[in-house]
Amino acid sequence: MTIEIATYLLISSIFGLLIIGIPLAFVTGLVAVLFTLGWFGPNAIPLVGSRIYGFITEYSLVAVPMFVFMAGLLDRSGMARDLFNSMRVFSGRLPGGVAVQTLVVAFFLAAISGIIGGEIVLLGVLALPQMLRLGYDKRIAIGVVCAGGSLGTMVPPSIVLIIYGLISSVSIADLFKAAFIPAFILMGAYMAYVIFMCARNPAMGGAHITEDDQPKISFKEAVKGISGPLIIAGMVLGSIYGGIASVTEAAAMGAAGVLAAVKLRGEFSFKLLRESLTQTLETCGMIVWIGIGAACLVGVYNLMGGNRFVSNAILGLDVAPILVILVMMLIFLLLGMFLDWIGIAMLCLPIFVPIVVQLGFNPVWFGILFAINMQVSYISPPFGPAAFYLKSVAPPDISLKDIFGSMVPFIVIQLCVLGLMLAYPEMTTWAL
Numbered sequence: 001m002t003i004e005i006a007t008y009l010l011i012s013s014i015f016g017l018l019i020i021g022i023p024l025a026f027v028t029g030l031v032a033v034l035f036t037l038g039w040f041g042p043n044a045i046p047l048v049g050s051r052i053y054g055f056i057t058e059y060s061l062v063a064v065p066m067f068v069f070m071a072g073l074l075d076r077s078g079m080a081r082d083l084f085n086s087m088r089v090f091s092g093r094l095p096g097g098v099a100v101q102t103l104v105v106a107f108f109l110a111a112i113s114g115i116i117g118g119e120i121v122l123l124g125v126l127a128l129p130q131m132l133r134l135g136y137d138k139r140i141a142i143g144v145v146c147a148g149g150s151l152g153t154m155v156p157p158s159i160v161l162i163i164y165g166l167i168s169s170v171s172i173a174d175l176f177k178a179a180f181i182p183a184f185i186l187m188g189a190y191m192a193y194v195i196f197m198c199a200r201n202p203a204m205g206g207a208h209i210t211e212d213d214q215p216k217i218s219f220k221e222a223v224k225g226i227s228g229p230l231i232i233a234g235m236v237l238g239s240i241y242g243g244i245a246s247v248t249e250a251a252a253m254g255a256a257g258v259l260a261a262v263k264l265r266g267e268f269s270f271k272l273l274r275e276s277l278t279q280t281l282e283t284c285g286m287i288v289w290i291g292i293g294a295a296c297l298v299g300v301y302n303l304m305g306g307n308r309f310v311s312n313a314i315l316g317l318d319v320a321p322i323l324v325i326l327v328m329m330l331i332f333l334l335l336g337m338f339l340d341w342i343g344i345a346m347l348c349l350p351i352f353v354p355i356v357v358q359l360g361f362n363p364v365w366f367g368i369l370f371a372i373n374m375q376v377s378y379i380s381p382p383f384g385p386a387a388f389y390l391k392s393v394a395p396p397d398i399s400l401k402d403i404f405g406s407m408v409p410f411i412v413i414q415l416c417v418l419g420l421m422l423a424y425p426e427m428t429t430w431a432l
Contacts, residue, residue: 001039003309010035010301024343025286028293032300039304051299052292058166059248065284066251067157070112070258072276075122077262079228083108084126086225096198096205098134099144100191102127106148107187108226110155111233112258120149120386124393137204138398140194142406146379146386147190147413153341153375154183156237157254160374162247163287163345164367168353171364172247173240178364178428179371182421186375189413232257287342294346302350310351311358321359322422325366328352329373329418336377340385344374365421368428372418379407379414 001009010031017027036044055061074080087101094100102123109119123145131141153160156176165172198205236254239245245253262268301307314324328348335344349370356366379386387403394403421428 003305006035006039006304007301007306007309010297010306018338024340025289025293028290028297028343028347032293032296035297035304036300039300047299047303048296051295055291055295056288061166061288063157063162063172063248063251064159064287065280066248066255067159067162068283069255069276069280070251071119072279073255073258073262073272074109074112075279076272076275077258077267078265079258079261080105080109080122081126082225083229086222094195095202096136096140096194098127098131099136099140099194099198099205102131102144103148103151103187103190103194106151107155107183108229108233110152110158110183111237112229112254119152120146120389121393123149124390128390128394132395135203138402139406139409140197140204142390142394142398142403143410144190144194146384146390146403146407147410148187149389150375150378150386151183151187153371153378154179154186154368156180156183156240157247157251158371159287160341160345160371161367163291163342164349164370167345167349168363168367170353170367174364175367176237176240176247178368181427181430182368182372182417185420185427186372186414186417189417190410193409193413228261232261290340290342291346294343298347298350307351307354311355314355315358321361324355324359325361325369325422328356329369329422332370332373333376333380336373337380338383341374341377344377345370362425362429365425365428369418369421372414372421376411376414376418379411 013031013034014027017030018024022030032048033045036048040047084102084105087105105127106119106123109122128141128145131144132138152158156179158176158179161175161179162172164170165175232254235257236250239250239253240247259268262272314327317324331348332344335348353363353366357363378384381387381404384404384407387400387407390403391398391400
């Protein structure tokens with residue numbers, strides 16, 4: 001069997017098994033073992049074990065459970081609620097002010113934890129009912145919650161960027177530096193869209209907030225509510241950018257900081273701790289199992305000569321290098337409609353990143369493009385995770401059709417920002 005036929009058979013096997021409902025982690029592991037046996041024979045099975053050992057002993061992977069634990073504590077404490085109420089004080093009478101403030105809160109939450117699912121659920125509980133009560137058009141309210149919650153793919157300490165750095169052997173600190181401007185541009189673009197729509201049609205921004213609707217907190221209390229998240233985010237990101245701590249060490253500092261803040265607020269309990277740790281185990285278990293399966297599959301495929309086959313096929317195309325990048329972006333977007341971002345990263349990046357480097361492009365820039373693509377995948381139909389996270393806490397009269405329909409303008413914004421980063425790479429690499 002030639003490598004060309006083996007490639008087509010491998011891809012069709014993966015999608016065929018996924019269609020019948022087998023989880024991605026088991027699909028990739030099973031296909032890896034079968035191709036190892038078929039291509040190399042039973043004596044090559046230890047190669048699969050070596051790939052597993054290499055993946056699970058990666059030191060930087062320790063940062064992931066720390067950030068997930070931070071998100072679990074935020075989910076269950078009152079810090080996010082107080083942050084939301086504090087930001088309301090500063091939103092004033094700006095058109096779409098509550099929606100704009102929700103986006104700022106989403107950015108803060110992403111900067112603390114880097115986890116997306118819990119953030120969308122939090123915003124769905126805190127912000128969505130508030131916007132609907134104030135008469136916001138549900139398309140604005142739903143879109144802001146889902147798109148704002150998905151900022152976690154970009155805002156450091158993004159788990160997406162950490163996994164990209166691990167797979168691609170790229171400095172995670174450099175990825176964090178490069179991500180800030182694109183993340184601010186995305187948030188700013190969302191805000192501009194909300195303000196424009198609400199200014200053009202005030203009915204979309206709901207009823208005017210009367211004095212009775214204002215949060216019953218003083219300016220001093222608002223500053224207090226926002227200071228905790230600011231200190232934690234500054235401690236995590238400042239220690240990384242200042243060269244004081246590695247990403248893994250900063251993650252541990254952040255987890256300890258959130259735990260201390262919860263204790264100082266008088267909200268700590270063993271039930272909260274147990275639930276947060278359970279969420280951490282479940283989330284990290286999923287990431288590790290998918291990573292193990294994908295690492296085995298990619299390792300076996302590379303040993304078969306698949307990486308050379310794909311690289312020669314792409315580099316042999318008589319097209320401009322940027323067109324190759326555009327094809328990769330299209331592949332990410334298409335896969336993002338059906339696969340989890342972890343699976344896409346594990347399967348595609350080990351093959352794509354070396355090609356990107358051979359073409360002369362900066363892998364850090366490509367990492368930012370990948371993160372934006374994964375943000376698109378989070379809110380894209382038919383399987384965008386953000387829609388299902390929000391549906392779990394949304395009012396009964398909001399359907400999945402409403403949610404996916406509301407996200408279309410925000411998908412367009414994301415694609416525009418992706419195009420901007422493609423056209424002007426220096427927007428991501430200027431600080432490197």
